[in-house]
Amino acid sequence: MGEERRGISRRGLIGGGAALGVGAAAVGFGAGRATAVETERAGAAAAYSLYGAHQPGIVTPVQDRLHFATFDVTTDSRAALVDMLRAWTDAAARMMHGDGAGPSGPTSGDYDAPPDDTGEAIDLPPSRLTLTFGFGASLFDDRFGLSGRRPAALDPLPHFPGDNLRPERSEGDLCVQACADDPQVAVHAIRNLARIGFGTVGMRWSQLGFGKTSTTIRDEATPRNLFGFKDGTMNVKSDDRDALADHVWVGEDADQPWMAGGSYLVARRITMTIETWDRQSLREQERVVGRTKSEGAPLSGGVERDQPDFERAGREGKPLVDPAAHVRIAHPDHNGGVQMLRRGYNLVDGSSDIGRMDAGLFFLAYVVDPTTHFVPVQMRLSTLDDMQEYVQHTGSGLFAIPPGVRRGEYVGQGLFSA
Amino acid sequence: MRRTSLPAVVGLVTLSVGVLAGCTDNRPADAGDARSLDVVSTADGCELSATKAPAGNLRFSVRNDGSEVTEFYLLASDGLRIVAEIENIGPGLTRDLVVTAPEGDYVTACKPGMKGEGIRDDFAVTPSDEDVTASGDDKVLVDQANKNYAAYVQDQSAQLLDQTTRFVALYTAGKDDEARELYPVARQHWERIETVAESFGDLDPKMDAREADLEPGQRWTGWHLIEKDLWPQRAKGYEPLTRAERSTYADDLLANTQTLDDRVQDLTYSVDQIANGSRGLLDEVATGKVTGEEEYWSRTDLWDFQANVDGARVAFEGVQPIVEKNDEVLATQIAERFDALQALLDEHKDGDGFVAYDQLTTEQVKALSDAVNALSEPLSRLAAATV
Numbered sequence: 001m002g003e004e005r006r007g008i009s010r011r012g013l014i015g016g017g018a019a020l021g022v023g024a025a026a027v028g029f030g031a032g033r034a035t036a037v038e039t040e041r042a043g044a045a046a047a048y049s050l051y052g053a054h055q056p057g058i059v060t061p062v063q064d065r066l067h068f069a070t071f072d073v074t075t076d077s078r079a080a081l082v083d084m085l086r087a088w089t090d091a092a093a094r095m096m097h098g099d100g101a102g103p104s105g106p107t108s109g110d111y112d113a114p115p116d117d118t119g120e121a122i123d124l125p126p127s128r129l130t131l132t133f134g135f136g137a138s139l140f141d142d143r144f145g146l147s148g149r150r151p152a153a154l155d156p157l158p159h160f161p162g163d164n165l166r167p168e169r170s171e172g173d174l175c176v177q178a179c180a181d182d183p184q185v186a187v188h189a190i191r192n193l194a195r196i197g198f199g200t201v202g203m204r205w206s207q208l209g210f211g212k213t214s215t216t217i218r219d220e221a222t223p224r225n226l227f228g229f230k231d232g233t234m235n236v237k238s239d240d241r242d243a244l245a246d247h248v249w250v251g252e253d254a255d256q257p258w259m260a261g262g263s264y265l266v267a268r269r270i271t272m273t274i275e276t277w278d279r280q281s282l283r284e285q286e287r288v289v290g291r292t293k294s295e296g297a298p299l300s301g302g303v304e305r306d307q308p309d310f311e312r313a314g315r316e317g318k319p320l321v322d323p324a325a326h327v328r329i330a331h332p333d334h335n336g337g338v339q340m341l342r343r344g345y346n347l348v349d350g351s352s353d354i355g356r357m358d359a360g361l362f363f364l365a366y367v368v369d370p371t372t373h374f375v376p377v378q379m380r381l382s383t384l385d386d387m388q389e390y391v392q393h394t395g396s397g398l399f400a401i402p403p404g405v406r407r408g409e410y411v412g413q414g415l416f417s418a
Numbered sequence: 419m420r421r422t423s424l425p426a427v428v429g430l431v432t433l434s435v436g437v438l439a440g441c442t443d444n445r446p447a448d449a450g451d452a453r454s455l456d457v458v459s460t461a462d463g464c465e466l467s468a469t470k471a472p473a474g475n476l477r478f479s480v481r482n483d484g485s486e487v488t489e490f491y492l493l494a495s496d497g498l499r500i501v502a503e504i505e506n507i508g509p510g511l512t513r514d515l516v517v518t519a520p521e522g523d524y525v526t527a528c529k530p531g532m533k534g535e536g537i538r539d540d541f542a543v544t545p546s547d548e549d550v551t552a553s554g555d556d557k558v559l560v561d562q563a564n565k566n567y568a569a570y571v572q573d574q575s576a577q578l579l580d581q582t583t584r585f586v587a588l589y590t591a592g593k594d595d596e597a598r599e600l601y602p603v604a605r606q607h608w609e610r611i612e613t614v615a616e617s618f619g620d621l622d623p624k625m626d627a628r629e630a631d632l633e634p635g636q637r638w639t640g641w642h643l644i645e646k647d648l649w650p651q652r653a654k655g656y657e658p659l660t661r662a663e664r665s666t667y668a669d670d671l672l673a674n675t676q677t678l679d680d681r682v683q684d685l686t687y688s689v690d691q692i693a694n695g696s697r698g699l700l701d702e703v704a705t706g707k708v709t710g711e712e713e714y715w716s717r718t719d720l721w722d723f724q725a726n727v728d729g730a731r732v733a734f735e736g737v738q739p740i741v742e743k744n745d746e747v748l749a750t751q752i753a754e755r756f757d758a759l760q761a762l763l764d765e766h767k768d769g770d771g772f773v774a775y776d777q778l779t780t781e782q783v784k785a786l787s788d789a790v791n792a793l794s795e796p797l798s799r800l801a802a803a804t805v
Contacts, residue, residue, distance in 0.1 A: 074788050108477065108514045111504070112690060113802030199755060199792030202784070 047126035050093040052404040053261055054249065055411070057130035058341065058366050059238035061217050063179040066209030066345040066362065067186040068267065069194065070136065070172025070397060071201035078144040082416055084200040088133070088176075088193055089410040098126035101192035118195070120188050127182040131189055133411045134265050134399030139173040149415055151256040153264055153369045154400055160382040162392060169269055169395030172204040177265070177364065179343075183210065205395070207269060209345020209362045216341065222296060222304065226272055226346050226359050227390070229289050230296035233304055234332070236341040247339045247373060248366050250403075258414030261403030266340075266374045268363040269347070269395030275356055277390045288386045290325030298327060310334075324386040330377060338373045340365040360391070370398060453477060457528065459488040459507070464528030464537035472546035473521045480504060481512040486531040490515060495523040497538070505532075521545045556740050560689050563736045567692045568685060570732055571611050575679045578607035582675045586668035589644060592661070598648050602713075602721035602771060605641060609725030610732070613698040614685070615678060625674050628714065639670050642715070649715040689737050693801035696733035699726040700794045708787050710775040720772035723786075724763055731756050734797070737804045745803040748796055755793040762789050 048056045073081055091101045100106050102116025109115055140150035176193055180186040187208070194203050213225045214232030218239065222230040236243045245251070250259045277285070282293060290308065291298055298308035300320045310328055314320050321328050332339050342365045349358040367373035382388060402412040456467035457480040466478075480490040487508055492501045492515070501524065502517035521543050527536035581604035588597040608615060608626070616622045623631075625640040632638055644667060650656040659667070706712040707723040734752060741749040762785060766773050778786075 074785075074792065104516070108516065110516055110799075110802040111513075112805060113799045195795065198788075198795040199751075202788035202791065 045125045046128050047097055048128060048130055050089070050096050050131070050405055051407050054263075054404045055132045055401060056096070056404075057132035057177055057179050058248070058263060058343075058401070059216055059244065060128075060130050060179070061220070061238065062212045062215055062343045063128050063130070063186075064181045064212055065179065065183040065186050066212075066364075067178045067183070067190045067206065068209070068362065068364070069176050069178075069190045069206035070204045071174045071176070071194070071197060072204045073139065073143070073173045073200065074202050075200055076143050078416070080200050081144060082410070084197055085133075085412055085416075086410040087196050089405060091192060091196055092131040092133075092189075092411070095121075095189050095192065096126065096129050096131060098129075101189075101196065118188065118192055120191075121185050124182055124185055124188075127180040127185040129178065129180040129185050129189060131193075132177040132179075132265075132401065134175040134177075134401045135412060135415065136172050136175065136397065136399050138171060146415065149256055149258065151254065151259050151400055153255075153371055154398060155371065157266070157370065157375060157396060157398055158379075160378050160393065162382050162388055163396075164392050164394055165396050166394055169205050169207075171397050172399075174201060175265065175267070175397060175399045183208070207347065207362050207395070208349075209347050211346040213344045213346055213361060214342040216343065225344075225361055226274055226348075227277055227285070227289070229285075229291065229293055230304065231344070231361075232342050233291075233296055234339070236339050243339060244341070247368055248341045250368055258402065258412075259400060263341075263366045263368065263401045264370050264374075265397075265399045265401050266363070266365045266367065266370055267395075267397040267399070268393050269360065270363050271358070271360040271392045271394045273356070273390050273392075274359050287322045288324075288326060288390075290321045290327030299325075322386070324384060326381075326385050326387045329380050329385040335377045335380065336372075338367075338377065340367050340373055340377075360394075366401065454479065457481065457490055457526070458483050459490065459528035459530055459537075460484045461486070461530055462537070464490075464526065464539065466526060466539065466541070469540070470542040470544055471519075472548070473519060473543050474546055474548035476517050476519050476543075478504075478515040478517075479512055480507055480515060480528075482507045482509055482530075484530045485509050489529040489532055489536075491525075491527040491529065491536065492517055492519070492541070493525040493527060493538075495525065497525045519543045556743065559740045559743075563689050563692060563740065564687050567687050567733065567736045570736075571614050571682050571685065574607045574611045574729075575682045578604065578611075579675050579679045581607060582672055586672050589648070590661075590665050590668045592664075594648055598716070601645065601648065601716060602718035605718075606721060606725040606728075608641075609702075609722045610729035611682075612702055612726060612729065613695040614682065618678065618681060621674055621678055625671065625678070628712070630711075630714075639667055640674070641671065643667055644671070645713065646715045649717075652715060689740060689804040690801040692733045693737050693741075693804045696730040696737075696800060697794065697797045699730035699733070700790060700797055702726050704787070704790050704794060708783060708790055710778075710783075713775065717774035717776050718772070719775040720763070720766055724772065727756070727759060727763065730797070734800065737800070741800065741803045745799075748799060748803050751796045752793065752800065755789070755796065759786075759789040759793050762786055 048060060050056060075081065094103075095101055100115075100117030100121075102109070104110075104116050106115045106117040106119035106122055137150065137154040137156060140146045140154065176190060178186040178189040180189070190206060194201075212223050214235050215222055216235060216238040218237050222233050225231040236247055238244075248263050250262045250264075252260045254260050254262075280288075286293055286299060291304075296304040298306060298321060300309035300312040308321050308327055308331065310319060310321050310331070310333070312320050328334065342363070344361050344363045344365075347360050347362045351357050365374065402415060405411050405413075452468070453471050453474055454477045455471060457478050458465045459480060459482050461484045478490060478492070480488075482488045487506060489503060489505045489507065491503045493499060494501055501519065502515055504513050504515040507513050524541040524543060525538055526541045527538045529536035581600065585597060585600045585604045588594075588600060612626075615625075623636070623640075626642065627636070627638060627640055628642045629638060629646065644664075646653060646656070647659045647664070650658065703723055703726045707719050707726060710717070710719050712722050713719045734756065738749055738753070741752075763772075766778065766782070
């Protein structure tokens with residue numbers, strides 16, 4: 001049974017029975033675009049294709065919900081790892097299409113065996129699910145003969161001042177980013193991939209995100225983070241080909257050819273002490289961010305999308321955008337022009353044992369090279385940004401995101417082929 | 419100890435060899451797939467969407483449009499041998515029957531009302547590129563597996579009775595050190611056949627209840643009460659049992675063990691029960707042992723862990739020849755993952771036994787848990803592969 005064999009098509013169910021074969025109605029964008037929307041259907045029924053030059057879930061318009069998970073490989077068998085990546089690829093294609101994880105689906109197959117899909121996504125639309133796979137530095141040791149294929153950009157991130165990273169929330173041999181407009185669809189995807197992986201990988205940690213904090217679409221309103229401010233106004237947009245080529249996609253000249261068309265994902269779990277933040281005056285909050293809380297306009301004036309004027313001074317000659325404001329420290333003008341494609345999510349993982357909300361931001365950024373596009377920027381933020389007062393980095397991961405999957409291939413195939 | 423009571427299942431179910439599958443489903447068969455067929459069963463009709471299909475994995479979606487409970491059969495060309503069947507399709511329901519069918523002539527039958535010959539028709543499976551082998555007559559293998567497993571359970575039960583006799587003698591005599599030494603050794607025999615022992619819903623709570631499992635008003639007896647009395651270190655303000663109390667609880671445990679032993683003598687098994695028992699023992703490991711909840715006072719959880727794995731392995735190996743014929747890849751995978759789990763357990767061996775659970779690091783517990791997941795996933799498909 002190949003990938004074309006389907007069980008229940010959720011998309012078919014909600015779409016009045018007009019089920020289509022996997023990718024059969026793909027309406028492709030031009031070459032170089034990461035994903036193709038399979039149908040013209042809008043909203044929750046829309047589905048993305050797994051296949052393309054780049055993996056989905058990077059320039060794809062940011063969905064509302066996230067389930068991110070990392071895994072450690074528990075076998076020494078390279079063949080077993082490759083088999084699992086193949087099985088993950090097949091399952092990912094099915095689930096993104098709105099089908100079950102396996103060929104039989106959640107309510108069919110052998111009656112005396114557990115179904116090959118867990119079932120909680122029955123009757124839910126595809127919800128624009130994307131699944132994005134990556135490899136952590138720890139995969140490139142001696143176990144699978146990959147040590148010679150490790151890209152230089154996967155060097156471990158340095159310790160940044162203020163970091164309080166917990167190993168059980170950091171790194172991993174593999175990562176999977178599941179984004180969807182329905183949280184149950186995202187969780188369903190991770191759960192079923194974990195199940196397929198048993199015996200080959202074990203989950204190391206996972207993180208839920210309930211609200212997007214960035215947009216990659218020009219016309220979309222900028223969402224807010226848990227500080228109550230718009231986040232990601234300056235984000236790289238999915239139609240800005242030059243910016244994507246310069247700042248996101250790894251080029252053909254990569255030190256590891258298998259990474260061409262890929263990217264690097266920096267994941268940081270950033271805890272916010274929101275109780276303290278909420279006690280700051282509006283003046284102080286806006287000073288720290290460097291933007292107005294209402295519209296997100298730079299304090300130097302104008303509207304949200306206007307560039308800040310860092311020179312413009314007010315009374316006593318003080319700059320309107322504070323020297324330690326987040327927008328100033330993070331701005332490309334002060335970071336050698338580097339940009340990141342951010343698609344982070346708000347998180348609340350219940351509350352702490354002393355009754356504080358365990359809230360924050362799960363920062364996800366795709367960059368062409370973390371050593372040039374993340375490390376220097378984060379070092380500046382950790383040392384100069386007044387926002388540091390209210391945040392603490394509690395988890396971290398760096399992953400090589402291989403290029404997109406071609407039909408018949410498995411994700412990351414270039415890494416394993418001769 | 420089971421946390422919810424389930425009816426005894428051992429020895430009650432008989433399944434015909436050759437039943438491959440079926441399930442509830444409300445989706446029409448896929449028009450584009452010649453191996454997916456619709457069947458509509460009514461009071462006087464049994465209508466198939468096609469009269470033939472290419473060899474391979476066939477799916478019959480059987481919808482009951484009648485007012486009685488119906489069944490659907492795929493029979494060999496002689497109209498006698500059952501190749502596959504799906505039973506208990508209530509009015510209005512649709513169930514899938516999935517069967518791997520090689521080329522040949524067959525007979526289909528719907529049986530509204532579950533009686534009689536059924537409404538029959540010819541059905542042809544045409545040649546195809548798929549490599550399909552018919553499952554052979556496994557009756558000899560099946561009988562052997564059932565007989566062997568019954569003997570294993572009886573043997574473990576006899577050893578449990580023997581060791582429990584010695585254990586309660588030491589305990590009532592106040593020879594606590596020796597009793598503590600024998601405690602995990604004796605309990606191994608319980609844990610090896612735990613899924614069978616648990617099927618006796620009256621005995622299990624009396625013998626293996628943990629304090630935290632007790633229902634309001636339930637009197638605590640059995641192994642774990644004695645465990646707490648022998649290892650009271652973690653119990654705040656614990657009042658040791660008197661000599662007389664010790665005798666009472668010891669006699670009770672021994673009497674129940676004798677009852678258990680009497681009952682297992684008459685038990686018979688089917689291969690799917692043995693296979694499900696194997697999975698069930700690993701479920702026990704996942705819920706109680708790997709988390710260190712089972713032996714809260716003595717910290718001898720790894721002994722129980724090993725005994726559950728022993729029992730699961732014996733059950734698997736009993737049905738292995740059948741599974742190898744039906745699904746060789748699955749059989750190999752399960753065998754390999756038993757080995758991997760055992761290798762991990764061996765790292766925690768200490769003399770004839772195991773280190774205490776609280777000596778394990780979080781990383782070591784996670785590695786064990788990963789190995790249990792790795793084995794349990796293919797093991798969950800074992801029962802289906804035995805029939």
